[in-house]
Amino acid sequence: MWQVIYDELRDRNFEIIAVALDTGGRAAVEHHIRPTDLDERPEAARRITGWDESEWGRKAPPQYPCLIDEEHVVAGLYGMINVPSAVWINEEGRIVRPVEVPGFGDDWRYMHRETFELPDDKAARQQTYRHVYVDALRDWAHKGEYSEYALPADEVRRRLQPPGEDDVLAAAHARLGRHLYREGHLEAAKRHLQEAARLSPEKWNYLRQSLSLDPELVGQINVTPEFWEVFDAIGDATFYESADLPGMPR
Numbered sequence: 001m002w003q004v005i006y007d008e009l010r011d012r013n014f015e016i017i018a019v020a021l022d023t024g025g026r027a028a029v030e031h032h033i034r035p036t037d038l039d040e041r042p043e044a045a046r047r048i049t050g051w052d053e054s055e056w057g058r059k060a061p062p063q064y065p066c067l068i069d070e071e072h073v074v075a076g077l078y079g080m081i082n083v084p085s086a087v088w089i090n091e092e093g094r095i096v097r098p099v100e101v102p103g104f105g106d107d108w109r110y111m112h113r114e115t116f117e118l119p120d121d122k123a124a125r126q127q128t129y130r131h132v133y134v135d136a137l138r139d140w141a142h143k144g145e146y147s148e149y150a151l152p153a154d155e156v157r158r159r160l161q162p163p164g165e166d167d168v169l170a171a172a173h174a175r176l177g178r179h180l181y182r183e184g185h186l187e188a189a190k191r192h193l194q195e196a197a198r199l200s201p202e203k204w205n206y207l208r209q210s211l212s213l214d215p216e217l218v219g220q221i222n223v224t225p226e227f228w229e230v231f232d233a234i235g236d237a238t239f240y241e242s243a244d245l246p247g248m249p250r
Helices: 002-012 026-033 043-049 053-057 073-078 106-110 120-146 153-159 165-182 186-199 204-210 225-233
Strands: 018-021 066-069 086-089 095-100
Touching (some): 002 120, 018 026, 026 066, 204 225
16 A cells, blocks of 8 residues: 555655564565555555555555564564564654654454444544554654654654563574474464563564464454454553654554
């Protein structure tokens, strides 16, 4: 769907670089990056992700760079804790909005877990999340540093969270887990990723990766019973913290 926005803004010196964070590599993400049949994307997916019918009707395979990060380097560099996440970087290479959820909110959790259907009021809120974020992105693409959504350096620094001791140890466990996976030690790999998730429970990247390494799960949407069990355990805690933008539902 981001191809629609890319087509609209590319002549404004605007670029998208999509990065799939998956230790499973190409087999895990290729179909999702460049699907062979866009009509496989059901209406339920549109409602959950908040795109309106006009945008959804113009969906196309991405023409912007799509990379596969098996080592999760990008997540480590920019502090990504879940997917989807986005960072805005200007022409000088300076971050003007640190990592945040790109037009998504927690109303998705009201979806039916078998049909993925979402109640109308929740679907409307998901669409608001998307519209507010994309409109802010448009503003930045047109106005650059004069956009109210391009944050000054001191605010960017304030929003960036340096890693704590447990985060550093968790990153080491995750790196070891990815190495063990490449070496064919699946169960050991999952144990280290699960330990990383225990040490840094807010970093869902670790847990989600540990639950999608089995051969039959590589490339599948991460909605296993194990995922829902852990997800339900967080109760009312936020899973997707919506971007801090004016007009965003709270």
